[in-house]
Amino acid sequence: MTSTLIAKTIVLANQKGGVGKTTTAMNLAAALAFKGKKVLLVDSDPQGNASSGVGASRANGGPQLYDCFVGNETAESCLRPTGIKNLTVLPSSIDLVGVEVELISMPDREKKLRKILRPLRDRFHFILIDCPPSLGLLTINGLTAADSVLIPMQCEYFALEGLAQLIETTRKVKRTLNPGLYIEGLLLTMYDLRNRLTYQVAAEIKSHFGEQVFDTVIPRNVRLSESPSHGQTILEYDRNCPGARAYEKLGSELLRRSKQQ
Ligand SMILES: Nc1ncnc2c1ncn2[C@@H]1O[C@H](COP(=O)(O)OP(=O)(O)O)[C@@H](O)[C@H]1O
Ligand SMILES: [Mg+2]
Numbered sequence: 068m069t070s071t072l073i074a075k076t077i078v079l080a081n082q083k084g085g086v087g088k089t090t091t092a093m094n095l096a097a098a099l100a101f102k103g104k105k106v107l108l109v110d111s112d113p114q115g116n117a118s119s120g121v122g123a124s125r126a127n128g129g130p131q132l133y134d135c136f137v138g139n140e141t142a143e144s145c146l147r148p149t150g151i152k153n154l155t156v157l158p159s160s161i162d163l164v165g166v167e168v169e170l171i172s173m174p175d176r177e178k179k180l181r182k183i184l185r186p187l188r189d190r191f192h193f194i195l196i197d198c199p200p201s202l203g204l205l206t207i208n209g210l211t212a213a214d215s216v217l218i219p220m221q222c223e224y225f226a227l228e229g230l231a232q233l234i235e236t237t238r239k240v241k242r243t244l245n246p247g248l249y250i251e252g253l254l255l256t257m258y259d260l261r262n263r264l265t266y267q268v269a270a271e272i273k274s275h276f277g278e279q280v281f282d283t284v285i286p287r288n289v290r291l292s293e294s295p296s297h298g299q300t301i302l303e304y305d306r307n308c309p310g311a312r313a314y315e316k317l318g319s320e321l322l323r324r325s326k327q328q
Pocket of ligand 2: 089116
């Protein structure tokens with residue numbers, strides 16, 4: 068059976084750093100790939116952690132997302148395989164840091180990433196875009212290129228702080244640049260069962276956002292923080308740890324919600 072693919076594009080965004088964007092981008096991408104979906108992980112953060120996390124670090128050389136933004140490279144020419152058969156990465160490195168400034172003077176500066184990724188949409192089931200911890204032009208490009216936004220949130224005291232601004236930015240992009248954009252869901256990360264505050268914060272987020280919060284929560288699990296230094300996703304590094312099981316569950320929930328199963 069052949070069918071025409073049109074990738075569902077999901078951007079991982081939250082202007083707070085350290086909330087689990089990159090961890091979720093890599094491991095949700097891996098989980099979907101293990102379920103037989105063709106997945107592209109786009110690293111749109113100059114820190115390049117998603118790239119090195121799947122084994123595509125700067126040392127490997129070759130063109131990168133930066134070269135698509137400011138040069139004439141096609142996204143196609145930047146694609147790299149990973150240790151997982153169905154998972155491809157479009158890598159970045161610190162070079163990308165200059166893009167925020169260079170974009171300012173470009174026409175259609177918010178739509179660049181959408182144009183870069185367009186030729187790839189019929190090659191993947193899912194495209195996941197990892198963003199930097201800011202609401203700058205790279206994140207705006209991510210929101211403009213995506214069908215939906217997935218918001219990872221750490222269950223900590225100030226979790227809701229800044230969320231209103233992120234949602235307002237999402238609405239603004241929807242109004243002006245990307246009318247189809249919607250919130251895929253809020254994901255509770257680094258969930259600590261032994262910490263009462265976790266329950267309180269989770270309850271507060273659920274009371275505000277109800278159904279928009281994924282049923283799956285990602286537990287705090289040290290294996291998730293170890294795997295990137297081995298250039299492996301959690302599904303390669305320790306398939307049976309709680310973190311791996313949680314991301315597999317999230318993959319299933321996303322497929323169920325996306326009705327692509
Ligand atoms: N569920 C988790 N359990 C333990 N450590 C985690 C978990 N999720 C993320 N981390 C670690 O927390 C740090 C921040 O996560 P990261 O995904 O890089 O956040 P962001 O991309 O939002 O800045 C990283 O060192 C990562 O390995
Ligand atoms: Mg990150």
